[in-house]
Amino acid sequence: MAREDLIFSIVIANYNYGHFLRQAIESALAQDWDQREIIVVDDGSTDHSADVIHSYGERIKAIFEKNGGQRDANNVGFERSVGDVVIFLDADDVLMPGALRAIASVWRPGLSKVQVLMERVDAKGRPINNAIPKIRNVIPKIPPGLSSEAIRHWAYETSEYPTPPGSGNAYARSFLEQIFPLDASYDSFTDSTCIAMAPYLGDVETIAAPLVLYRMHGANDSAMSASTSNFGREIARALKRHSAACKACAMIGRPAPPLSTLFCAPHLLQLRVASLRLTPRQHPLPGDSRIRALRDALFIPFRASFERPAFRCLIAGWSIATLLAPKNIASTLIRRRFI
Numbered sequence: 001m002a003r004e005d006l007i008f009s010i011v012i013a014n015y016n017y018g019h020f021l022r023q024a025i026e027s028a029l030a031q032d033w034d035q036r037e038i039i040v041v042d043d044g045s046t047d048h049s050a051d052v053i054h055s056y057g058e059r060i061k062a063i064f065e066k067n068g069g070q071r072d073a074n075n076v077g078f079e080r081s082v083g084d085v086v087i088f089l090d091a092d093d094v095l096m097p098g099a100l101r102a103i104a105s106v107w108r109p110g111l112s113k114v115q116v117l118m119e120r121v122d123a124k125g126r127p128i129n130n131a132i133p134k135i136r137n138v139i140p141k142i143p144p145g146l147s148s149e150a151i152r153h154w155a156y157e158t159s160e161y162p163t164p165p166g167s168g169n170a171y172a173r174s175f176l177e178q179i180f181p182l183d184a185s186y187d188s189f190t191d192s193t194c195i196a197m198a199p200y201l202g203d204v205e206t207i208a209a210p211l212v213l214y215r216m217h218g219a220n221d222s223a224m225s226a227s228t229s230n231f232g233r234e235i236a237r238a239l240k241r242h243s244a245a246c247k248a249c250a251m252i253g254r255p256a257p258p259l260s261t262l263f264c265a266p267h268l269l270q271l272r273v274a275s276l277r278l279t280p281r282q283h284p285l286p287g288d289s290r291i292r293a294l295r296d297a298l299f300i301p302f303r304a305s306f307e308r309p310a311f312r313c314l315i316a317g318w319s320i321a322t323l324l325a326p327k328n329i330a331s332t333l334i335r336r337r338f339i
Contacts, residue, residue: 009083013073014091018049096212112202118214148203167190187240196241199247
């Protein structure tokens with residue numbers, strides 16, 4: 001039964017996404033949950049976002065800031081929020097009907113977050129791929145195998161666990177109060193820090209159903225194919241997540257995960273391979289090389305991981321082929337993998 005007393009805060013940080021923003025706001029307003037607030041923080045947009053925001057009047061809390069990036073905008077949004085549960089909804093994403101009620105139905109004390117599946121859609125909202133995270137590749141299948149204990153173990157041992165990006169996470173205020181406001185030592189994207197620290201500072205509950213539409217379009221910050229430098233950027237973000245995980249461990253008196261855990265991560269291996277082939281001089285991971293990545297690829301199928309062995313074998317095969325192929329063929333393999 002849903003916790004009817006829960007208050008939800010939906011914080012939407014927006015920068016020049018005026019053509020998507022109305023749908024995000026409407027999806028929050030349409031939720032069948034009375035105890036909610038919608039806070040829109042405009043991060044210095046130069047498009048028509050202000051007109052969209054003003055059109056909602058007092059139905060939302062509107063905050064206009066100078067451009068400082070997503071982290072600063074969400075700091076402001078969280079400071080102005082009052083909810084027991086906080087969702088940082090990206091301005092180009094959409095909450096599906098019943099999302100808040102579904103989250104409330106599993107809410108309990110001790111949670112740091114509830115995570116849900118996100119359905120990939122294109123710029124017009126048409127489905128284009130499977131939901132994320134791809135739980136069909138997870139050992140064991142969920143429900144009920146994806147426990148908080150398993151997530152903590154995977155996060156500590158490999159720096160990765162099955163999780164959606166930003167909008168697919170509903171955070172406990174009690175968790176966020178321990179880490180907010182996020183300063184410049186953390187990643188510029190809020191979800192990177194929250195996802196990294198959540199398993200250590202509480203339990204993570206998973207709803208194995210798509211409750212958010214994840215819009216894929218050319219202007220996505222997460223679009224890997226937009227620039228060859230994006231692969232190195234994502235590895236730098238992984239280093240920031242590792243640093244955040246170390247801080248979370250320090251808060252609870254647990255030894256920090258060693259940096260070597262980053263070399264055990266199946267998804268990160270693919271980003272490392274792409275970065276080492278396309279922009280080796282800008283590769284940000286200390287101690288990494290094509291030889292080390294090749295060795296890690298050979299061992300990935302045999303290491304403990306939440307990914308199924310068959311899927312890890314596919315990762316290993318692609319990684320080995322991309323590392324050894326001539327650069328033009330490697331570029332094609334990378335493009336096909338990440339488009």
